[in-house]
Amino acid sequence: MRLKLGREWELGARIDGGGFGQVYAATSMDGVIGQYVVKLVPKLPGTQRELLFIDLPGVRNVVPIIDSGETKDSWVLVMPRADKSLRHHTRETGQAFDVEAALPILTDIVTALVDLAGRVVHRDLKPENILLLNGKWCLADFGISRYAEATTAPDTQKYAWSYPYAAPERWRGERATGAADIYALGIIAFELLASARPFTGPNEWDYREQHLQGDPGLVQNANPGLAALVAECLYKSAAARPGPQNILARLAAIAEKAPSSRGLAKLQQANMNEVARQGEAGRQQSVARSEMDRRQELFRDAAAAFRRIGEELKSAIIENASTAALDIRQDGSWTIRINDAELLLSSAEPSLISPGTVQRRPINLNVIGFGSVSVRVPQNRHGYEGRSHSLWFCDAMEISRYAWFETAFMYHPLMGQSSSMAPFASQPGEDIAAKALSPGLSEYQLAWPFTPLVLGDLAEFVDRWTGWLADATQGRLNIPSTMPERPTQWRR
Numbered sequence: 001m002r003l004k005l006g007r008e009w010e011l012g013a014r015i016d017g018g019g020f021g022q023v024y025a026a027t028s029m030d031g032v033i034g035q036y037v038v039k040l041v042p043k044l045p046g047t048q049r050e051l052l053f054i055d056l057p058g059v060r061n062v063v064p065i066i067d068s069g070e071t072k073d074s075w076v077l078v079m080p081r082a083d084k085s086l087r088h089h090t091r092e093t094g095q096a097f098d099v100e101a102a103l104p105i106l107t108d109i110v111t112a113l114v115d116l117a118g119r120v121v122h123r124d125l126k127p128e129n130i131l132l133l134n135g136k137w138c139l140a141d142f143g144i145s146r147y148a149e150a151t152t153a154p155d156t157q158k159y160a161w162s163y164p165y166a167a168p169e170r171w172r173g174e175r176a177t178g179a180a181d182i183y184a185l186g187i188i189a190f191e192l193l194a195s196a197r198p199f200t201g202p203n204e205w206d207y208r209e210q211h212l213q214g215d216p217g218l219v220q221n222a223n224p225g226l227a228a229l230v231a232e233c234l235y236k237s238a239a240a241r242p243g244p245q246n247i248l249a250r251l252a253a254i255a256e257k258a259p260s261s262r263g264l265a266k267l268q269q270a271n272m273n274e275v276a277r278q279g280e281a282g283r284q285q286s287v288a289r290s291e292m293d294r295r296q297e298l299f300r301d302a303a304a305a306f307r308r309i310g311e312e313l314k315s316a317i318i319e320n321a322s323t324a325a326l327d328i329r330q331d332g333s334w335t336i337r338i339n340d341a342e343l344l345l346s347s348a349e350p351s352l353i354s355p356g357t358v359q360r361r362p363i364n365l366n367v368i369g370f371g372s373v374s375v376r377v378p379q380n381r382h383g384y385e386g387r388s389h390s391l392w393f394c395d396a397m398e399i400s401r402y403a404w405f406e407t408a409f410m411y412h413p414l415m416g417q418s419s420s421m422a423p424f425a426s427q428p429g430e431d432i433a434a435k436a437l438s439p440g441l442s443e444y445q446l447a448w449p450f451t452p453l454v455l456g457d458l459a460e461f462v463d464r465w466t467g468w469l470a471d472a473t474q475g476r477l478n479i480p481s482t483m484p485e486r487p488t489q490w491r492r
Helices: 086-093 099-116 144-150 178-194 204-213 224-233 244-255 262-320 355-360 431-436 459-473
Strands: 002-004 008-016 022-028 036-042 067-070 074-080 130-133 136-139 325-328 334-338 341-345 367-376 386-394 403-411 444-452
Touching: 008 036, 086 130, 086 178, 099 136, 099 178, 099 224, 099 244, 178 224, 178 244, 204 262, 224 244, 224 262, 262 334, 262 341, 262 367, 262 386, 262 403, 262 459, 334 459, 341 459, 367 459, 403 431, 431 444
Parallel strands: none
Antiparallel strands: 002 008, 008 022, 022 036, 036 074, 067 074, 130 136, 325 334, 334 341, 341 367, 367 386, 386 403, 403 444
């Protein structure tokens, strides 16, 4: 097969999948001497030619594009044929690299990153994209990663790169910066020196958790200065990682041989300890941030489900009671009034704390979001004015399996106390909930079992609350004769 671009090329055998695209050996039909490869990158919806073609004049240690063009289905890139990839080189070696062998490789890579700083982010740095060309280890496939991301659906594009080398910020869906390339460099350096990556997956969600929360540890049996440098490149915080110019200078100093005096050796060890301390502090911050991100994502889904629950209850009332007056508030909560009776549904709110964090009463329940539903009547001569139930999005029945649950609270019968709402709702952060759900005796207890609210199966929930509303409109809503009204249970 021949391709006419700026020059004419004869395609030979396919030599590598090339990641995103196909790579073939190529021969110039215009008498240009040398070995070349042609990479065919598919034209996919949502991409532009400009994503692939990045002009990099004056940048050292990159594989140049010497010709380009397109076919009906593909963009075409022509490059010199490299001797081998760094991945192939590590497999040939089959063991950990010593400092003398690793330093030239890392220096070549960082030299390219120095020249690229502030201009281009590679976004998918890995041993497969580092090629030995003319005696130098050179970066290849510029533009391929952002091209791949542009062709990927918005909900998955944050995973359009190589899991073992992806920085924490990439897993959080943040914009790639040069610090992400430094993190990938740290993984590569660790892999060279230890003959194993710090994080091993095996699947994408394992990698996500490991990059966001895992401790990479320190490279063992390596030059202390180089081990510290690798650890700094792997800091969870992008802002804490060293820049390429700093790394290049430190590699040069390491190459000049580490000093052997006892005092400097002690100083190097002290520095290693501080690097490890800072790395652990960054890891803990990343864990906390990851947990916050997870809770926010769960709450978004919870809020959507809460709205659907509310819509089903509201529609049932409006369709069956023509005299019902509906008042919807800006926050999404609403009230339906019939005569002197009201049914109120709150909006869903995020819960940032577990009930057990109040007054040092630890419980296993983890609440992501909460709301409430209630029926109110004018206060009668006994001070009674209705009932309210809590709606919690939590893992009440099985650890880390979340759903909306309905529950309610009451005073312990031995306390001799009563409330105007019986039973009554409680927010997860209040003392009421923490005491009622904790082991041991307290003035509060559960009055209604944790009852799951299943979308598509809300008939019993809707029937109960519309029945209570109907009783309220006719003056027949009273304090339950016995509480708890049903046997209570939850995951303890």
